[in-house]
Amino acid sequence: MDNFGYLFAAYSVIFAVIFLYVVFIWRREARLEAEVRALEARLRELGQGSRPAPADTSRGRQ
Amino acid sequence: MAAEPSSSNIADSTGASAPAMARLAPWLGVATLALMLASLFMVFEYVPTEAQEGIVQRIFYFHVPCAWVAFAAFGLVAIAGVFYLWLGDQIWDDLGYAAAESGMVFCTLVLITGSLWAKPIWGAWWTWDSRITTTFILWLLYGGYLMLRAMADDTPEVARFGAVVGIVAALDVPVVIVSVRLWRTIHPAVLVTRQGGHGLEDPRMIATLLVATVAFTVMFAWLLMLRFAQLRLRSRMKELRRALALAEASAGDL
Numbered sequence: 001m002d003n004f005g006y007l008f009a010a011y012s013v014i015f016a017v018i019f020l021y022v023v024f025i026w027r028r029e030a031r032l033e034a035e036v037r038a039l040e041a042r043l044r045e046l047g048q049g050s051r052p053a054p055a056d057t058s059r060g061r062q
Numbered sequence: 063m064a065a066e067p068s069s070s071n072i073a074d075s076t077g078a079s080a081p082a083m084a085r086l087a088p089w090l091g092v093a094t095l096a097l098m099l100a101s102l103f104m105v106f107e108y109v110p111t112e113a114q115e116g117i118v119q120r121i122f123y124f125h126v127p128c129a130w131v132a133f134a135a136f137g138l139v140a141i142a143g144v145f146y147l148w149l150g151d152q153i154w155d156d157l158g159y160a161a162a163e164s165g166m167v168f169c170t171l172v173l174i175t176g177s178l179w180a181k182p183i184w185g186a187w188w189t190w191d192s193r194i195t196t197t198f199i200l201w202l203l204y205g206g207y208l209m210l211r212a213m214a215d216d217t218p219e220v221a222r223f224g225a226v227v228g229i230v231a232a233l234d235v236p237v238v239i240v241s242v243r244l245w246r247t248i249h250p251a252v253l254v255t256r257q258g259g260h261g262l263e264d265p266r267m268i269a270t271l272l273v274a275t276v277a278f279t280v281m282f283a284w285l286l287m288l289r290f291a292q293l294r295l296r297s298r299m300k301e302l303r304r305a306l307a308l309a310e311a312s313a314g315d316l
Binding site for chain 2: 002003004006007009010011013014017018021022025026028029032033035036039040042043046
């Protein structure tokens with residue numbers, strides 16, 4: 001069983017990194033969905049739809 | 063009389079593909095889980111221990127699929143970049159970004175698992191071997207791409223620049239693949255040896271590698287779909303914000 005620690009570490013790292021990435025995606029998705037729902041509700045309140053709009057220059061990606 | 067555009071019309075322009083992906087994603091998640099369990103069983107119970115390297119050689123069965131998926135992801139970034147430059151459709155930029163991010167996850171895993179294999183086999187965590195160095199350069203290139211996209215203004219100009227960076231960076235992928243043949247290296251050439259054959263003599267080793275490769279490919283498709291759907295949602299949110307700003311301005315004028 002020489003070097004079992006390295007084998008264990010390799011597989012642990014793989015599953016830990018993928019798990020963290022999935023959590024990262026799901027958390028962001030929940031936030032985005034909430035924001036989209038709020039925006040849609042606000043638009044419905046105003047009784048307005050889409051029109052040509054100026055370019056969005058918000059910084060970076062979420 | 064034309065119908066007044068509604069918020070659902072806005073959703074259609076950017077988020078139409080999201081419901082289909084939302085339906086498919088759980089199935090891909092289930093398939094990933096099943097294939098991963100099968101792979102783990104094969105790696106730890108089915109495949110024989112390699113005679114020279116011992117138990118640590120089993121890292122190889124997940125290390126190689128991680129590399130394959132990273133290369134496929136970066137290839138997809140390049141393809142999406144070409145289509146974005148050609149058509150200018152935001153969907154290609156979102157796909158390229160999602161693929162680059164997923165590719166970085168797997169490229170990072172390639173470097174970490176390679177290092178964990180190298181320490182007991184070579185006696186060093188790291189060496190500037192040609193394949194390892196070119197893989198590290200690939201990691202740096204796409205790290206730069208993601209930093210650019212994260213920190214720069216999210217404009218079509220930046221997206222076009224990102225597409226060019228994504229295409230140019232992908233040129234390193236074939237260099238990584240052929241590096242073990244081009245330069246003197248100590249990295250094992252297992253799949254296709256320098257003599258032209260393959261280094262996996264036991265059919266159980268080949269079967270295990272194949273199952274693990276399928277598992278990682280399905281997992282990549284799942285992660286890509288999740289992130290891509292999220293980026294489509296984000297594009298939809300941006301359009302809604304613009305529409306809301308216009309609607310509020312109109313309401314203020316009345």
